[in-house]
Amino acid sequence: MYGALWRVLPxxxxxxxILVLLLVAAVVFALFTWVFPWVDGxxxxxxxxxx
Amino acid sequence: xSESQPExxxxxxxxxxxxxxxxxxxxxxxxxxxxxxxxxxxxxxxLWWNDAIMAGQQSSAASERSSExxxxxxxxxxxxxxxxxxxxxxxxxxxxxxxxxxxxxxxxVPRFGEDSQRNIAEGYGLDxxxxxxxxxxxxxxTQKPGEVGNFAIAAHRSAYxxxxxxxxxxxxxxxxxxxxxxxxxxxxxxxxEYVTPETSAVLAPVPHRPDLAPTDxxxxxxxxxxxxxxxxxxxxxxxxxSWQPSAAGAPxxxxxxxxxxxx
Numbered sequence: 001m002y003g004a005l006w007r008v009l010p011x012x013x014x015x016x017x018i019l020v021l022l023l024v025a026a027v028v029f030a031l032f033t034w035v036f037p038w039v040d041g042x043x044x045x046x047x048x049x050x051x
Numbered sequence: 052x053s054e055s056q057p058e059x060x061x062x063x064x065x066x067x068x069x070x071x072x073x074x075x076x077x078x079x080x081x082x083x084x085x086x087x088x089x090x091x092x093x094x095x096x097x098l099w100w101n102d103a104i105m106a107g108q109q110s111s112a113a114s115e116r117s118s119e120x121x122x123x124x125x126x127x128x129x130x131x132x133x134x135x136x137x138x139x140x141x142x143x144x145x146x147x148x149x150x151x152x153x154x155x156x157x158x159x160v161p162r163f164g165e166d167s168q169r170n171i172a173e174g175y176g177l178d179x180x181x182x183x184x185x186x187x188x189x190x191x192x193t194q195k196p197g198e199v200g201n202f203a204i205a206a207h208r209s210a211y212x213x214x215x216x217x218x219x220x221x222x223x224x225x226x227x228x229x230x231x232x233x234x235x236x237x238x239x240x241x242x243x244e245y246v247t248p249e250t251s252a253v254l255a256p257v258p259h260r261p262d263l264a265p266t267d268x269x270x271x272x273x274x275x276x277x278x279x280x281x282x283x284x285x286x287x288x289x290x291x292x293s294w295q296p297s298a299a300g301a302p303x304x305x306x307x308x309x310x311x312x313x314x
Contacts, residue, residue, distance in 0.1 A: 001081045004073070028092070036096045048215075048275040049175045049188070049205045050251050050284050 097210050098279075105183055105212035106166070112184035113168040117157045118313030120232050124297030133299050142197030142268065142294035143233040149173040156196055157230040158187050158204065161305065162240075163217045168312070171229070175205045186214040193254050193271070196229045196236045197294055200256035203271040208278055208285070215274040218287055219243075227270055227289045228305060234296040238270040238289035245276060246284050253286050267291075 009016040149155050151174035159168040172179045175188035187206040194200035206214030227238040246253060253273065256265035268291035276285035295302065301309040 001073075001078050031089070031092060032096055032100060036093055036101070039093065040097065040101075045177050045181075046207065046210065046275070047248065047281050048180065048207050048273065048284070049190075050246065050248055050253055050273050050286075 102210045102213055105186070108183045109170065109186040109212045109214065110166040110168050113157045113159075113170045113186075114312035116154060116170055117159075117168065117230055117309065120157075120230065120297060121300070121309070121313065123232070124300075128298045134296060136295070136299075139293075139295050139299065142236060142291065143296070144195050144198045145231055145233060146195075151176065151191075152178055152182075152185070154185055155231060156189070158214070159228040159230070159305065159309075160217075160221075160225070161228075161308075162221055162225045163215070165308075167214075167217070169206065169212075169214045171204055180205065180207055181211045183212075186212045190254050194256065196231055196270075197268060197291065199268050200265040201254060201258065201269050201271050202229070203254045203273065205273045208274040208276065215272055218272060218274050218285055219276075219278075221287055226292075226302075226304065227272070228302065229270065230301075232297065234294060234299070235302055236291060237293045237295075237302055239292045240287060240289045241269075242288055244286040244288070246286060248281070248284055250284070253284075258286075258288065 006016065006020075009019050011019075145155065147155070149172075152172050154170040154172040156171040157168055158171050161167075169186040170184060171187040171189055172182075172185045173189050173191055175190055179185045179188040187204050190203040190205065193203040196202050208215055208218065221240045221243070223240060223242075225240040227240060229236040229238065244253065244258075252259045252261065253271060255261040257263040257267075258269075258271065270289040270291070272287040272289075274285050275281045276283040293302075300306060
């Protein structure tokens with residue numbers, strides 16, 4: 001899976017490493033901005049109150 | 052003989068391990084590793100990243116409200132000199148009925164650290180506790196700041212801005228400042244209690260003794276315990292020490308800090 005990704009990337013090894021880092025950064029950004037807030041909303045809420 | 056060489060080279064290439072080898076187990080393993088990384092990343096987001104962002108926004112929202120009240124008080128006061136401590140009178144109790152989500156007070160506990168000021172809003176639902184500009188909720192059935200009885204509030208211990216993240220660090224006599232449009236109420240921390248989440252008796256005007264009529268003015272902070280768990284609740288009680296109207300400004304010990312909130 002990730003091996004296939006590595007082979008699809010163009011250029012020498014140093015360029016591929018930079019491209020992989022950029023891809024990881026983009027994925028993390030998307031997760032932090034959209035995915036995790038959405039997941040947080042559907043998870044069980046953290047209760048801190050007494051009732 | 053001449054044809055066998057290219058054939059041998061092809062064989063070497065196909066069996067030499069350089070050709071993509073996709074197996075079900077391999078893909079499954081990569082998916083599981085990815086899932087693990089995603090879960091760790093989510094926890095990091097929830098406990099640090101989002102927590103820090105919400106804490107910053109909640110504390111600047113509280114600073115804004117606090118300095119607005121200070122400026123209104125200054126404007127209303129005009130040329131008259133600020134009242135002397137002897138003229139403060141008994142604590143003013145705000146009789147306004149607030150709707151759920153309305154912010155009506157600001158909490159500041161120096162022990163919780165710099166920028167620990169938070170807006171206190173009516174109600175203790177997630178709309179208040181997980182809000183980007185509130186963070187602390189008032190139990191509507193309990194009393195108001197300065198009132199005889201129990202002013203009970205709740206906030207997160209971790210994540211979502213963690214308004215009471217450092218609650219276990221409170222020491223006897225630590226100040227718990229509550230500011231409203233009327234003035235500043237200074238409570239002093241007295242003791243902790245650890246209870247189950249169902250122990251609503253801690254919210255009674257006299258905690259655990261709903262049969263008694265209150266004579267003290269106390270504050271009750273509730274949050275979850277232990278840290279990162281919701282199995283128990285940590286309760287911190289404080290007793291009202293003093294009150295001063297907005298015209299007298301913030302209490303002397305925190306006046307320099309409060310003065311920076313407006314800027």
